Amino acid sequence: MPNTYRVRIRGELACFTRPEFKTERLTYDVITPSAARGVLEAVLWKPAIRWHIRRIYLLAPPRYVQIKRNEVNTRASVPNALAAMRAGRPYDYYADDDRAQRNTVALRDVDYAVEAEFRFTPRRGSEDNENKFDAMFRRRLEKGQFHMQPYLGCREFPATVEMYTGDPPPLDETRELGYMLHDLRFGPEVNKPVFFQARLERGVIEVPQWEEAA
Amino acid sequence: MILASLRELAQREDLLANPDYEPKPVAWIIALDESGVVLSVIPTAGDETAGKKRTAKVMEIPRRRPGKTGILPPADFLVDKSEYILGVEPKGVRSKEALLVRLGLYREEVLRAQSETRSAALAAVLRFIEDQSQRDRAAAIVGAVGYASNDLFAFEYEGRLVHDRPEVRDYFSRLRREGQQRDASCCVVCGMVAQATRLHPPIRLPGGQTGLAVVSFNQNAFESYGLSGNENAPVCQDCADAYTTALKRLLSDRYPDPNRPGEPLPRRFVRLSADTTAIYWADEEAGILDLLTDYFNAPRVESVGDLLVSAKKGRPPGSVSNRFYCLILTGGQGRAILRGVHTGSVAEVERNVAAYFESIGIGSDQPMPLWALLRSLVLQGKLENLPPGLAGDVFVAILFGRPFPQSLLARAVARCRAEQKVTRERAALLRAYLIRNRQMEVSVGLDRENVRPGYRLGRLMAVLERIQGAAQGNPNKTVVDRFYGAASTRPATVFPGLIKLALHHLSKLEGGLQAHFHKRLAEVLDAVTAFPPTLSLEEQGSFALGYYHQRQEFFTKQSSAPVEAEAEEGGVE
Numbered sequence: 122m123p124n125t126y127r128v129r130i131r132g133e134l135a136c137f138t139r140p141e142f143k144t145e146r147l148t149y150d151v152i153t154p155s156a157a158r159g160v161l162e163a164v165l166w167k168p169a170i171r172w173h174i175r176r177i178y179l180l181a182p183p184r185y186v187q188i189k190r191n192e193v194n195t196r197a198s199v200p201n202a203l204a205a206m207r208a209g210r211p212y213d214y215y216a217d218d219d220r221a222q223r224n225t226v227a228l229r230d231v232d233y234a235v236e237a238e239f240r241f242t243p244r245r246g247s248e249d250n251e252n253k254f255d256a257m258f259r260r261r262l263e264k265g266q267f268h269m270q271p272y273l274g275c276r277e278f279p280a281t282v283e284m285y286t287g288d289p290p291p292l293d294e295t296r297e298l299g300y301m302l303h304d305l306r307f308g309p310e311v312n313k314p315v316f317f318q319a320r321l322e323r324g325v326i327e328v329p330q331w332e333e334a335a
Numbered sequence: 336m337i338l339a340s341l342r343e344l345a346q347r348e349d350l351l352a353n354p355d356y357e358p359k360p361v362a363w364i365i366a367l368d369e370s371g372v373v374l375s376v377i378p379t380a381g382d383e384t385a386g387k388k389r390t391a392k393v394m395e396i397p398r399r400r401p402g403k404t405g406i407l408p409p410a411d412f413l414v415d416k417s418e419y420i421l422g423v424e425p426k427g428v429r430s431k432e433a434l435l436v437r438l439g440l441y442r443e444e445v446l447r448a449q450s451e452t453r454s455a456a457l458a459a460v461l462r463f464i465e466d467q468s469q470r471d472r473a474a475a476i477v478g479a480v481g482y483a484s485n486d487l488f489a490f491e492y493e494g495r496l497v498h499d500r501p502e503v504r505d506y507f508s509r510l511r512r513e514g515q516q517r518d519a520s521c522c523v524v525c526g527m528v529a530q531a532t533r534l535h536p537p538i539r540l541p542g543g544q545t546g547l548a549v550v551s552f553n554q555n556a557f558e559s560y561g562l563s564g565n566e567n568a569p570v571c572q573d574c575a576d577a578y579t580t581a582l583k584r585l586l587s588d589r590y591p592d593p594n595r596p597g598e599p600l601p602r603r604f605v606r607l608s609a610d611t612t613a614i615y616w617a618d619e620e621a622g623i624l625d626l627l628t629d630y631f632n633a634p635r636v637e638s639v640g641d642l643l644v645s646a647k648k649g650r651p652p653g654s655v656s657n658r659f660y661c662l663i664l665t666g667g668q669g670r671a672i673l674r675g676v677h678t679g680s681v682a683e684v685e686r687n688v689a690a691y692f693e694s695i696g697i698g699s700d701q702p703m704p705l706w707a708l709l710r711s712l713v714l715q716g717k718l719e720n721l722p723p724g725l726a727g728d729v730f731v732a733i734l735f736g737r738p739f740p741q742s743l744l745a746r747a748v749a750r751c752r753a754e755q756k757v758t759r760e761r762a763a764l765l766r767a768y769l770i771r772n773r774q775m776e777v778s779v780g781l782d783r784e785n786v787r788p789g790y791r792l793g794r795l796m797a798v799l800e801r802i803q804g805a806a807q808g809n810p811n812k813t814v815v816d817r818f819y820g821a822a823s824t825r826p827a828t829v830f831p832g833l834i835k836l837a838l839h840h841l842s843k844l845e846g847g848l849q850a851h852f853h854k855r856l857a858e859v860l861d862a863v864t865a866f867p868p869t870l871s872l873e874e875q876g877s878f879a880l881g882y883y884h885q886r887q888e889f890f891t892k893q894s895s896a897p898v899e900a901e902a903e904e905g906g907v908e
Contacts, residue, residue, distance in 0.1 A: 141338060141523050141550045141568035144557045145672045150336070187675055187724075194554040221554060224672050299336035300523060305560065312560040314569075316523065 129285040135273030136227040146225040150183045155304040157235045163271035169249040170239040177326040178291040181232035193219045234285040291324025338524045341581040349593045360391035362486035371462025376476040410441040413498045423474045456492040524574035536579040540666045547671035585614040601625045607726035615661040634702040657681040663727045687736040694767040711760035712746040738772045748875045755819040762883040765876045781884040786862040789874030793881025806840035823878045827866040
């Protein structure tokens with residue numbers, strides 16, 4: 122029986138961007154399972170394991186804030202960068218000629234507890250056992266260690282991660298949240314997003330298993 | 336969630352009875368006979384009414400295609416502009432080649448339709464298209480009367496509109512359901528596995544540009560995972576039609592009610608500024624939805640009175656489980672931007688709107704519209720000068736019971752100072768702000784018991800002004816004009832001097848009046864132990880309110896049976 126960990130994730134700002142509103146970012150009301158997985162992977166990830174999110178507990182009511190930011194319209198082009206490198210000149214790009222003002226509707230002061238477990242992947246080695254990763258995870262969580270800064274949806278919104286002690290308790294709210302992104306099925310050719318019908322029940326969202334949601 | 340809820344709205348209001356057609360104004364109808372000869376070209380608009388442009392008749396036409404730009408702009412099916420149908424356009428902007436291209440694209444559509452349906456009506460249309468002389472005739476007829484480049488033209492054959500015929504409708508429905516062969520994906524809105532649409536139908540924002548898509552990825556910085564365009568958010572055709580139709584309905588002034596022909600559906604939007612609009616709807620119908628727009632634009636005494644009474648009497652309010660949604664939309668960068676998404680329950684919205692009207696009561700019977708209140712915050716009352724987000728923030732604060740933006744207080748106080756005047760609208764806003772943001776209890780009218788220094792000093796200012804008016808017969812520049820700013824911000828510097836001045840004024844008055852004003856002055860000064868060196872912003876707000884309340888009290892005393900000589904002395908200031 123795999124260990125289940127309950128991890129508290131919180132932060133001042135969060136944006137779990139809805140795919141349909143990616144241009145002018147609008148967040149989902151709660152953390153998506155894929156973002157939660159991202160936070161856990163930031164703390165501990167090895168090729169041998171994969172995190173699966175079982176439940177999400179909502180510890181603070183969703184509150185929104187709107188930010189407008191100056192961004193740019195285009196992506197950097199690899200061939201152009203290589204050409205510039207070889208020619209010994211700078212990459213010819215002026216952000217001011219390419220301005221895009223993008224609005225973001227983000228969440229403020231978020232607080233979640235995530236119940237998750239890790240399972241082994243085909244890349245498990247002979248020495249990889251549960252205790253090893255369990256100890257690693259607990260130790261890293263305790264110390265505040267991470268591979269990269271855990272973030273809430275967007276890199277600019279850092280998250281604080283710790284073990285969930287049960288306090289504060291989940292909010293007593295029940296409502297339908299509509300279709301939410303479950304996760305992405307990364308593939309060699311195509312990356313497919315998979316959705317699930319999210320329901321908040323007394324502050325708890327049951328996340329379907331990886332296979333079910335597909 | 337938002338798109339899903341919009342889709343439900345569309346279903347609930349039967350907006351999608353015919354998902355492939357949409358209501359649009361069609362300006363001209365070309366009647367043909369079977370050989371494609373033009374019988375008549377009739378404008379659908381009525382005569383010009385005074386002041387209003389003549390409006391073309393709105394009809395259900397095949398959905399127009401988005402993305403009509405570039406070298407090969409897609410032609411709409413059967414109903415389209417003069418460029419496509421006649422090969423001409425009024426302003427002479429398009430080159431001959433461009434017009435020919437458009438004509439050709441249009442013709443292809445009709446040809447294909449005709450060969451599949453074998454419809455006589457379509458055959459007539461086809462002959463018309465291919466006959467240069469007929470096209471020119473039609474062009475001449477409309478040219479003589481005058482037409483716009485975006486006027487839509489429809490065809491009539493044997494007394495029936497061609498696009499209304501059943502075989503044509505069926506063909507068009509089938510056409511829309513075909514698509515490029517692509518993997519089906521999970522629709523973001525309904526969760527069903529279906530083919531995703533490439534382009535979502537665009538919407539038009541009031542006062543804004545047309546053809547804005549809500550879900551769009553029009554630059555490659557907005558795409559991820561190697562997906563391009565709307566693949567980034569797959570939505571099936573039905574859902575795309577549903578949510579955009581719902582948005583159009585919410586944004587429209589007179590969206591035709593599909594169940595009651597000729598009647599418009601009730602408005603559901605509030606124009607917040609030149610380019611920002613707020614739209615709202617709920618999961619189930621509720622009475623307050625119909626009234627909300629009026630509450631903000633033109634509130635009537637009876638309806639507001641009803642609202643306040645029902646809140647107090649506990650009449651059954653909107654249900655707590657009925658979700659209320661409010662979106663703030665603005666156009667820009669070629670997209671429709673969702674500036675804010677807010678939700679709550681209908682019950683709480685009712686409560687909050689009632690509380691808002693309660694808090695802006697300032698002793699006048701007529702409740703003030705929101706735009707009038709906001710206008711009082713800017714130079715020359717021009718709404719364009721309002722900072723962009725303010726109207727939206729205030730609107731949302733009212734609906735959802737949130738605190739007003741801080742800038743409201745700062746602006747109201749600043750305007751009072753700049754104009755040396757506290758208008759009724761600003762007083763109402765200040766009262767509402769202090770009640771809501773600072774949880775102060777602020778009376779509607781004069782509060783004699785209020786001992787807050789700001790309030791008292793404001794009252795004092797009004798009394799001093801009155802005394803001066805009585806003594807000097809209402810001069811053009813009163814003490815208020817010269818000293819309001821300093822009095823409200825640095826009272827200790829000006830009030831001692833002003834009081835000395837007032838005593839001089841008083842000595843000029845006759846006995847009865849003098850005694851009366853002495854009493855007034857004493858009453859106000861009673862609670863003032865010292866003049867504070869400065870007043871905080873909040874206290875400046877109280878100052879303005881005190882000043883306003885006291886002045887109002889003077890006016891109302893004026894109008895009631897005047898016993899004292901005061902009535903003769905001071906005219907209406």
